Amino acid sequence: MRATTIHAPRDIRVSEVDDPRVELPTDAVVKVVAGCICGSDLWPYRGENDVVPGSTIGHECVGVVEEVGDEVRSFRPGDFVVVPFDHCDGTCPHCLAGAHSACVNLGMTTSGQAEYARVTQADGSLVATDGMPDESMIPSLLALADVMPTGWHAAVAAGVREGGTVVVVGDGAVGLCGVLAAATMGAEKVVAMSRHEPRQAIARAFGATHVVAERGKEGAAAVKEITQGVGADAVLECVGTDQAMGTAFAVARPGSTVGFVGVPHGVELPVRRMFQKNVGLAGGMAPVRRYLPELLELVTSGRIDPGRVFDSTVALDDVAEGYRQMDQREAIKVLVRP
């Protein structure tokens, strides 16, 4: 099949690789209808993570089940499914406790920007739609593979409550989905920290009541003003850098929690400040499957449209151009059509 592969920093290609196949009886193979590029794909693209030359890249997709293993009970060829980037069995103690991203049989989608993807633990991982979705629903369904549940997880981890004030640090697709999550959960004030006009517009469409364009100390001061000097009831850290984490703790009110979902790179947590202010930290890799039933219902009922984060679409053959757009911040998030 044709799949996106990475060979070195900034060297993205479309290569012919072996078709994924059912290797274990709990596997399924999905024919990809749409995949996309994740902010975390930019870490190896920018040389900030190691690259295994020639390896496939891309962990987000939706598609149609092509083949299932002998032990897969809940899905069959032809089903349209959302594929969580993190595969889980749904039956281990961690899954039963809602920590699906620490499943003892954890797996990952490894060829989401490709023609086919293998899904381990298909029964525990996949969620099917009622019949084939309308083409217009594809972006929002695709957003359920990672970016929307990740923003949702930040909001859950931060303890967002109805009527509260929430600050979202990061205006990437995850941050924007964090805004959407906080607004959907009933937060009264949702402050998006963003200085990019197109992203500010989506943040407002997703329910942001305030936009703070300043960064660092000035940004924190602006949030303090919005919160009458108190700080935010919940903060979503959706970047993963030390600067973003610093801003998150600077705007969090005493006793609140920073929910973090950006893969940490070079982050040093301010443990003394956390102690003195009683500001907690929770989150991590999103347990996507845990949230999918609720989020799928929100999407199919039209209550949320996270697919708006896709502002560019490329054919698989042009995937390198999609990486370039995201790297240059010309696109928020790029959808890839095999």
Add this chain to the structure above:
Amino acid sequence: MRATTIHAPRDIRVSEVDDPRVELPTDAVVKVVAGCICGSDLWPYRGENDVVPGSTIGHECVGVVEEVGDEVRSFRPGDFVVVPFDHCDGTCPHCLAGAHSACVNLGMTTSGQAEYARVTQADGSLVATDGMPDESMIPSLLALADVMPTGWHAAVAAGVREGGTVVVVGDGAVGLCGVLAAATMGAEKVVAMSRHEPRQAIARAFGATHVVAERGKEGAAAVKEITQGVGADAVLECVGTDQAMGTAFAVARPGSTVGFVGVPHGVELPVRRMFQKNVGLAGGMAPVRRYLPELLELVTSGRIDPGRVFDSTVALDDVAEGYRQMDQREAIKVLVRP
């Protein structure tokens, strides 16, 4: 008055200092009936915190109100009171949200090992007993000034629930109170990590169902066995060192929270592990006043007896001996009688 003063590491004296007095109309002065030495007093004693030569030391006491300022409404001379080490107004946004230890009018007891102590924000801070308590109740009431609410805070921050498995890292007085808190909250398994026999005995008396004497990797392995490989539902970190924090994260199950109350010294939080395992961190300086009504009721009804952590009593004149006992781990916690 006579008060404990510190002049250099290991140089503890009893000195004649000015009597505390009502400086603001919201102040009270308390005649100390009993004070005590805190594990955190050992940081300057051991030279790990800076010392201001000649400054008073000691932040825990109970006693009788001697004098109140003009604006103090709820207390009058003669009342027996528990004095939270952290004073708070009870009316600011942080107090109203339960984050009393971040009160905008935060104050601290500064002469708990002395004849008198000044309490700022008396109305918001103090809690009185019904009449003069029996002499036998003094240790448990004194424990409410800091050590018991601090252990309780660790349990609250860690999200201890009925039926859960809780690990307590640290067998100092706070850790032992954490065991008592977890057991009182209904945890089914309470694992005390302790290798000191007298402390193990108190831990068991406080409700520990398991004692793990091993440390580091062996200790974590022992906890894994107790929890059938899953890890603890909640972990209380009651030390403040990097090693203790490392152990706490090593035994926490995915999706759980480490509640921390040991003042961090040299702690580097394992942010990647926290992310990968979705293990959160919450806690900090205890909002003592928040818990006092509930804890006072538990003490006066005889349901808990946190005063058992005091295994040594010294007269104020012998306070240096008390520091020596705690430093040498000859005593768990030393009560000081002015």
